[in-house]
Structure formats: structure tokens, C-alpha cells
Amino acid sequence: MIRFHILGAGGAVPTPTHNPAAYWVTVDSQSILMDPGPGALVRLVQSGQAPRGVDEIDLVFFTHLHPDHCADLVPLLFALHSPVPVRTDPVQLFGPPGLASYLEKLRDIYGTWIKPRRRSLVVTEIGPGVTVPLPGGGSVRPFQVDHMQDRLSRICLGYRFLDAEGHVAVFSGDTGPCAELNKAATGADLLVVECSTPDHLATPGHMSVSEVGRLCAEARPKQVALTHQYPDAAALDLAALVGKLYDGPVHQAVDGTVFIVPRDTGEKCP
Numbered sequence: 001m002i003r004f005h006i007l008g009a010g011g012a013v014p015t016p017t018h019n020p021a022a023y024w025v026t027v028d029s030q031s032i033l034m035d036p037g038p039g040a041l042v043r044l045v046q047s048g049q050a051p052r053g054v055d056e057i058d059l060v061f062f063t064h065l066h067p068d069h070c071a072d073l074v075p076l077l078f079a080l081h082s083p084v085p086v087r088t089d090p091v092q093l094f095g096p097p098g099l100a101s102y103l104e105k106l107r108d109i110y111g112t113w114i115k116p117r118r119r120s121l122v123v124t125e126i127g128p129g130v131t132v133p134l135p136g137g138g139s140v141r142p143f144q145v146d147h148m149q150d151r152l153s154r155i156c157l158g159y160r161f162l163d164a165e166g167h168v169a170v171f172s173g174d175t176g177p178c179a180e181l182n183k184a185a186t187g188a189d190l191l192v193v194e195c196s197t198p199d200h201l202a203t204p205g206h207m208s209v210s211e212v213g214r215l216c217a218e219a220r221p222k223q224v225a226l227t228h229q230y231p232d233a234a235a236l237d238l239a240a241l242v243g244k245l246y247d248g249p250v251h252q253a254v255d256g257t258v259f260i261v262p263r264d265t266g267e268k269c270p
């Protein structure tokens with residue numbers, strides 16, 4: 001089973017209902033903090049999904065290293081440095097090339113304040129062609145997407161989550177339309193896709209409403225969750241607009257929306 005809990009359904013500009021990027025993804029028994037953008041830790045403990053706080057985190061994945069996707073890394077490491085968390089197994093961080101040097105720069109600034117007290121930190125840079133196996137039989141596979149490359153984020157990633165029973169959830173990360181996303185999303189049980197702007201504000205490296213609609217019409221995922229909404233997009237009925245181009249189930253996420261694969265688990269979801 002895969003649970004995809006939207007902690008932050010917004011982009012860089014926070015609103016009361018759309019915090020910057022943050023996701024709590026549970027694949028079978030593994031708990032993944034995906035893209036700890038600003039406010040992610042607060043949203044996580046507010047969600048009720050992490051009663052033991054940061055001790056619940058098994059793995060952390062990054063799609064890229066823009067601030068709206070990674071700004072809570074320092075608060076996370078500082079929390080792990082405190083005496084409160086009790087777990088002693090390693091914290092595993094996965095992300096695109098550049099993640100290790102980013103962490104080194106943070107260590108230059110913060111020194112041992114961001115060294116976890118009891119858990120070691122295992123940093124693994126990944127890219128297309130790599131599959132991260134999960135305990136229990138699931139996996140996470142990155143694919144390259146079309147976002148803004150820079151010194152920190154030399155490539156940007158989306159992720160395909162597979163549970164032990166073969167269910168698939170795909171997360172676009174930040175991207176413009178690209179063949180890799182279409183391929184990954186084809187037939188997925190759940191597609192969590194960025195929908196940053198209305199069409200008249202379309203921005204390179206991001207998806208507008210109609211671009212999301214065309215992606216869904218081609219890839220035909222079984223369920224679609226719209227996220228990474230900037231305020232102009234969040235103010236619209238995005239599901240209805242995407243629905244003009246795609247006749248499958250489409251849901252406009254806000255902070256706290258939960259998507260579950262498969263959907264017949266009895267848990268409440270859209």
C-alpha cells in the first residue's frame with residue numbers, strides 16, 4: 001500500500017492552505033519525507049501521521065535543491081542533533097547529484113549543530129537508471145524531469161514508487177512537460193503532478209493547467225493529484241479545468257489531502 005500525504009500543496013509562495021512542497025509518503029512499512037520544504041516538519045507533526053516526530057522518518061528524498069523543496073533540511077538535522085529523538089539506525093538521504101556538496105556547504109555554516117546525535121547520516125546521490133530497494137519489497141526509482149538546472153540542482157528528478165504488491169505512485173517533482181514524465185506516469189495508479197500556473201501564466205520548467213491535462217490524457221493514470229499550486233492556480237477549480245482534457249479522477253490537493261493506493265483500503269481519501 002502507498003499513502004501519499006500532501007503536507008504542502010503549494011510552490012514557493014505559502015498560503016494558509018498551500019504550504020511549500022512537503023510530502024509524507026508511506027510505502028508498505030517505510031516512511032519517507034519527500035522534499036522537506038519550509039514548514040515541512042511543522043506540517044508533519046500537525047498531520048498526526050508522525051506521533052514520534054522526526055523519529056518516524058525512515059528515508060528522505062529530494063527532487064531538487066531549490067529552497068521550496070529543501071529548506072527544512074537544516075531544521076530536520078538540528079532536531080536530530082537534539083537529545084529528544086531516540087532512534088539509532090542511519091537516516092538515509094537520497095537526491096540528485098549536488099546533494100552531497102550542498103550538505104557540505106551546510107556543514108561549513110552550522111558545523112556539528114546539524115550532526116545527528118544518535119543516527120548516522122547516509123547520503124546517496126541518485127539519477128535515472130538507479131532503483132532504491134525498500135525493505136518489504138517495494139522500491140523508489142528516479143527519473144529525470146525538465147526543470148531549471150543550476151549549480152545546486154544539476155539534474156531534477158521525479159520519482160516512481162512501487163509497493164510490494166505492484167501498485168505504482170508517480171511524483172512529478174517540479175517540471176515542464178517532458179517525455180520522461182509521460183513515460184513514468186503511463187498507467188500509474190496515482191500521479192501526483194505539479195500544476196503551478198493557469199495557462200496565461202505558463203512558466204518554462206513548470207506545468208500549466210492545460211499541460212497537465214494533456215499529460216493525463218496521454219498517460220491515463222488511474223488517479224491524479226494536483227499539487228505545487230502557486231496562488232493564481234490554487235484560486236481556480238483546477239480539477240474541473242484539467243477535467244476538460246481528461247475524463248479520469250482528478251483532485252486538487254490542499255495541505256492535508258491524503259491519496260491512497262489501492263483506493264479500497266477503507267481509509268478516507270478523495
Ligand SMILES: [Zn+2]
Pocket residue numbers: 011012021066068069174228
Ligand atoms: Zn518548486
